[in-house]
Amino acid sequence: MSVDETLFGPGRQRAFSPYLAPVERRRLNKALHLGGGFPPSFAVELRALARRYVDDGDSNKLRAVCLLVADLFEQGWRVAVEAGQITVEPPGIAREGQQSIDDVKARVRQGLQTTRLKQLKEPSVRHFLERMERRTKRPQGKFCVLDLIDNGADLAKAFKRVRVKNPDLRAERLANIVDPVIEICEAGAKCPDTGLNLIDVWRYFRHTWAHEYRPVPGRQMMVLIRNAARPRRPVMGIAMLASPVMRLGARDHWIGWTREAAEAQIQQGVWPAKDFIAALKKRLNQSIRAIRWDDLCSEDEVRNPTERVSLRLEQKSSGAAFARESQLKAYYQKHRKADGDGKVRPHRGKLTGASSTTDWRKASKDLLFVRKRAETMAQLLFAKRILQAAPRRRPPTETLQQLFASPDGQRAIDIILAEFRKAGLSSEVADVSVCGAVHPYNEILGGKLVALMLTTLEMREAYAKRYGGQISFIASQMAGRAVRKPARLRVLTTTSLYGVGSSQYNRLELRAKEYPSLPHDVRWGNIGKSLTGGFGTLHLGNETAEALRTMALTRHDARRVNNRFGEGTSPRLRQIREGLDALGLKSSSFLHHATPRIFYGCELEPNSRYALLGLPAPPSRPISREEIADGWRRRWLSNRVLRPETLEALAALGEQSIRASLHVDASGQFLLPITSD
Numbered sequence: 001m002s003v004d005e006t007l008f009g010p011g012r013q014r015a016f017s018p019y020l021a022p023v024e025r026r027r028l029n030k031a032l033h034l035g036g037g038f039p040p041s042f043a044v045e046l047r048a049l050a051r052r053y054v055d056d057g058d059s060n061k062l063r064a065v066c067l068l069v070a071d072l073f074e075q076g077w078r079v080a081v082e083a084g085q086i087t088v089e090p091p092g093i094a095r096e097g098q099q100s101i102d103d104v105k106a107r108v109r110q111g112l113q114t115t116r117l118k119q120l121k122e123p124s125v126r127h128f129l130e131r132m133e134r135r136t137k138r139p140q141g142k143f144c145v146l147d148l149i150d151n152g153a154d155l156a157k158a159f160k161r162v163r164v165k166n167p168d169l170r171a172e173r174l175a176n177i178v179d180p181v182i183e184i185c186e187a188g189a190k191c192p193d194t195g196l197n198l199i200d201v202w203r204y205f206r207h208t209w210a211h212e213y214r215p216v217p218g219r220q221m222m223v224l225i226r227n228a229a230r231p232r233r234p235v236m237g238i239a240m241l242a243s244p245v246m247r248l249g250a251r252d253h254w255i256g257w258t259r260e261a262a263e264a265q266i267q268q269g270v271w272p273a274k275d276f277i278a279a280l281k282k283r284l285n286q287s288i289r290a291i292r293w294d295d296l297c298s299e300d301e302v303r304n305p306t307e308r309v310s311l312r313l314e315q316k317s318s319g320a321a322f323a324r325e326s327q328l329k330a331y332y333q334k335h336r337k338a339d340g341d342g343k344v345r346p347h348r349g350k351l352t353g354a355s356s357t358t359d360w361r362k363a364s365k366d367l368l369f370v371r372k373r374a375e376t377m378a379q380l381l382f383a384k385r386i387l388q389a390a391p392r393r394r395p396p397t398e399t400l401q402q403l404f405a406s407p408d409g410q411r412a413i414d415i416i417l418a419e420f421r422k423a424g425l426s427s428e429v430a431d432v433s434v435c436g437a438v439h440p441y442n443e444i445l446g447g448k449l450v451a452l453m454l455t456t457l458e459m460r461e462a463y464a465k466r467y468g469g470q471i472s473f474i475a476s477q478m479a480g481r482a483v484r485k486p487a488r489l490r491v492l493t494t495t496s497l498y499g500v501g502s503s504q505y506n507r508l509e510l511r512a513k514e515y516p517s518l519p520h521d522v523r524w525g526n527i528g529k530s531l532t533g534g535f536g537t538l539h540l541g542n543e544t545a546e547a548l549r550t551m552a553l554t555r556h557d558a559r560r561v562n563n564r565f566g567e568g569t570s571p572r573l574r575q576i577r578e579g580l581d582a583l584g585l586k587s588s589s590f591l592h593h594a595t596p597r598i599f600y601g602c603e604l605e606p607n608s609r610y611a612l613l614g615l616p617a618p619p620s621r622p623i624s625r626e627e628i629a630d631g632w633r634r635r636w637l638s639n640r641v642l643r644p645e646t647l648e649a650l651a652a653l654g655e656q657s658i659r660a661s662l663h664v665d666a667s668g669q670f671l672l673p674i675t676s677d
Contacts, residue, residue, distance in 0.1 A: 042079075043070035050547070064547040064583060068540070068590065074114045075539040088590075112211040112497075115541055119212040120662065129662055132204045138195030143232075145204050147194055150227065150234035152440030152653035159641040159650075170641075171634045178637060179229035180236055180629050182453055184462045185222035193232040198224065205238050205438050208661045210497065216433060217572075218243030221466060223459070225450050227441075236441040237450035240434035241463065244425050244493060250528025250599040251493050255609045257421040259413050262613075263404050266397070271615060273396035279614035280416050284384055287419045292364045292480030293377050304388075305381035313378035320371035327367060332553070354471040354482075364480035373478055379415045386412035424612040426472070427485045430463070432494040436504065439661075440653030443646060445636045447504040452632055455522055455604050457622035460489045490608040493527070496598040505600045510631040518631065519621040520606050527601040540576060540590075548579025 050066035069086065073079050078089040119125055132145040155177070162173035185198040202222040206213050221241040226233040244251075253261045256271075265271040293302060296316060301309045351363045364373065386408050390399050403409030432454060437446025453459065467487035475483040496502040508524040552575060573591065580587035603609060610617040640646050 043074045046070040046073075047543075060547070060550055061583060064544070064551050064579065067544040067547050068580075071540050071544050072590070076110065077539075115539075116210065116212045118541070120207065125207070128200075129204065129207065132196075132200060133659070140193060140195045143194035143196065145194075145196060145201055146655050146659075147232055148191070148196075148201060148226075148235045149438070149655045149658055150230055150236075150440055151655070152443070152657075153651040155230075155440055156647040156651040159647060163642055167634070167638055170638050171630070174633045174637055174641070175229070175630070177229055178227055178236075178629075178633060180225050180449055180453060180625065180632075181228045181233070182456070182458050182462070182625060183224040183226055184466070185224060186466075198222075201235065202238055205235060205658075206434065208438060208658055209434070209436070216240075216242050219430070219467065220433075221430075221463060223454070225446075225453055235438055237437040237446050238434060239432060239436075239450050239454055241430040241454070241492075242433040244429050244431040246421075246425060248493070248599070250530065251601060252421060254527040254599075254601055255421075255424070255491065256613050257417050257424075259404070259410060259417060262413065262417065266400055266404075271610075271613075273400050275615050276613075277396050277399065280413070281387060283419050283423070283614055284380060284387065284416050286423075287416075288377070288380050288384070290475065290483070291373055291377055291380075291478050292361070293373065295365075296374055296377055297381075302381065305385045307382075307385070310378045310382045310385070313374045313381070317371050317374035317378065320367050320374060324367040324371065351477070354473055354476065358471075358476075358482070360476045360482055361480040363477045366477065369477045376478070380419075383412040383415040420613055424490075426475070427467070427487045428490045428612060430489060430492055432492055435494065439657045440650050443650045443653060444640045448508055448636060449629070449632045451504060451508060451524055451602075452510065452522060452628045453625060454492060455602055455623065456625040456628050458625045460604065460622060463487055463489050490604055490611055492602045492604065494600050496600070502598065502600070510628070510635065515627075515631045515634065517627050518623060520623075522602070522623060522628070522631075524600050524602045526598060528599045530597045530599070545572060545576055545579075548582075549575045550579070551582040552578035 046066040047070050050063040050070070069079060069088075072088050080087045120129075135142045135144040158177045159174075162170055162177065164170050164173070183198065185202045187199065189198045190196065191198055191201060199222060202224060203213065219242060223239040223241070224235055225237045225239070227236050249258070252258050256262055256265060262271070262276070266273055266276060288302065296313060297309055351358065351366070363369070386403070390403060390409070392399075394402075403413055432451070435447065435451050435454070436442070437450060441449075464487045469484050469486075472483045472485050475485065494505070496505070505524045505526075510518060510522045512518040512521050577587040577591060580590055605611075605617075605620045605622070607617040
C-alpha cells in the first residue's frame, strides 16, 4: 500500500517504524498486510494478535504496537503500510467532503462511541448498570435509579398547561414545574428520595455520555442538578468540577498569566503599572515564604540574592534529581524480584497521607521535594534579583517597559506569572470536566441550566466547604510545615468536545440589565481556540496504556511515574509518552490528536481575573441558584415550551431512551446482559 498526498493531507502524515526483532517485525507485517485495505474487523484482529504475545521483551513491543494501531484505527485515524513502515493520519477537522459542522461532530462522536461501547460491554460495567436498574427495598421504599428519570410525556403535558401569552405569568407558572436544585455527591451520601448512593447515581448517568467514563486524578466534585418541583426530584443533569490543567495557553492568556497578555494590558492602560509592579513583588515574596529554604541558602542570600546562589541551587536540584533516579531504579530492581509477577508497585514515598501529627519538616527532605524546593528557589531568587536591580525612581510604566524589553526581565516576569498561575489553579480555578443535561431535560436546553448553576453562591459554598481549610499535601512538603489554602472559586473553564463550537456554551449569558435581580452579568464566553488540536490520551484505551507502561518500565529499569503528589501532572499522559518513546516512536505524533478545541471561561464575579493577578478588584454579591433558575426559565424555557416540535420530541424521552443509550450498541443490537451470581 503506497502512501501519497491523495491518501493523506500534506504535512499530516505520521510515519513510524517501531523497534522490533526480525521475527516480531514479520509477525506485525503479516497482521497489517491484509490485502485490499482494512476491513472493519481490522482492530479486532490486531487485538487478538496482541493478546497472544504478552510474555517478554520483543513480544511486549509487538503487543504494544498492535494495540496502538488498533486504537488509532477505531478512532478514525487513517492507516497505511509500505516497506515495513506504518503511516497514520489523525482525523482532524477538515477532510475531503466533510466540511460541515454536523459531519465533523459525527466523525468525532463515532470515534468516541467506539471506546464507550467497548466499556459498556465490560462485565463490571454491565453488573453496575443492572444493579442500579434493579428495584431494591430500602427505608424509603422499593426504588432503583430509573425512578430518578423524569417522564418526558408527563413533562410535556405539564408545559402545555402553562402556555399563556403573558411571558411573566408563564415564567411564574413554569417555576412550579421546573425548580432546579444542586446536590453534591459526597462519599457515602444517600439520595433522600430513593436511598441510592449519590455517587452511583452520578456514575450511572455519566455512562450515557458520548465518551467513556474515566476517573480523573486530583480534585473531583460530582454534582447532580435535580428538579425539586417534580415527584422524587428527578435528575435534570450532571456536572463535575475537577482540578484544572496546569498549562493551557488560551486560558492563561485570557486570565493574564502570560507575559504577552500582561504587556498588552499594561500598554492599553487596563492594568495600572504601579499596581502591577506591587502585585509582582507581593506574589514573589509570598512564594518565597511558601518554601522551606533554611537548608538550601542563608537569610542574607534570600534578602540579597546573587547569580551565584541561583547557580548553586540549580546544582542542588540536579543532584537531588539524579539521586532520586537511582533510588527509583533500586526500588524497581528490589520489588521486581520480590513480587515475581513482573509488575512493580508505585514508589509512593514514606509519606502517604496528611494528618495533624505529620512531620512536614522531615517530609520536605524527600529527594523529590528537595529537587522541587531547590529548583523553585533558584527561579524565585533570580526573579527577585532582577526586580531589585530595576530602576525605582522612574515612572512605573518605564520600569515595566525595561523589564519587558530585556531577556532577564522577561524571564523574571515569566517566573512570577507562573507563581500567580500555580496559586490560582490550586484553589481559585476549576475545570468543568463534565456538564450537561440528561433525558428528557436535554430537549429544553437543560445543559445551559447546568452550566449556569455551577456559577451560583450555593455551588461556591459547597466547593469551599469541601476543599477549604484542607492541608495541602504538596504545599506542606514544599514549606516544611502544614499549609492550609482557602478554596474560593473565581473562574470556571471548560473545553468543547468538538472543535467547531458548542451549542451548550454559545450565547450562554444572562445580563443584569435584562434581569434586574442579578447583581451582575453571568457569561460563559469563548476564550480561545486550539487551531492545530491538542495533546491528550482520550483516543487510547486502557489496554494500550498498560502495554505502553510496561514498555516504559523495561526501558528505564524504573517506574518513573508513580501517581504521586508532587511528581507531576497528568500521570496517564506521562506514562504513555514514556512508553511510546521506549518503542522508538515520537510520542508527540500520537498524543497530538489534531482535533481543534474551543475553550470557554466564566468569571464568577466581575474582575475575577484581576484578583487572580493580585490586582485590586471590588467585591460583588454572588448570584443565588433561585436567580439563575429564574433567568434560565425566562430566557430559554419560556420560549421553548411554546414550540410544538419541542414538546413532541420531549414526550419521546425518558426511562426508555436512557436505557437504550446504555444497552444498545452502534448497530442497534442489545448488549448481552451479565447473568447475576
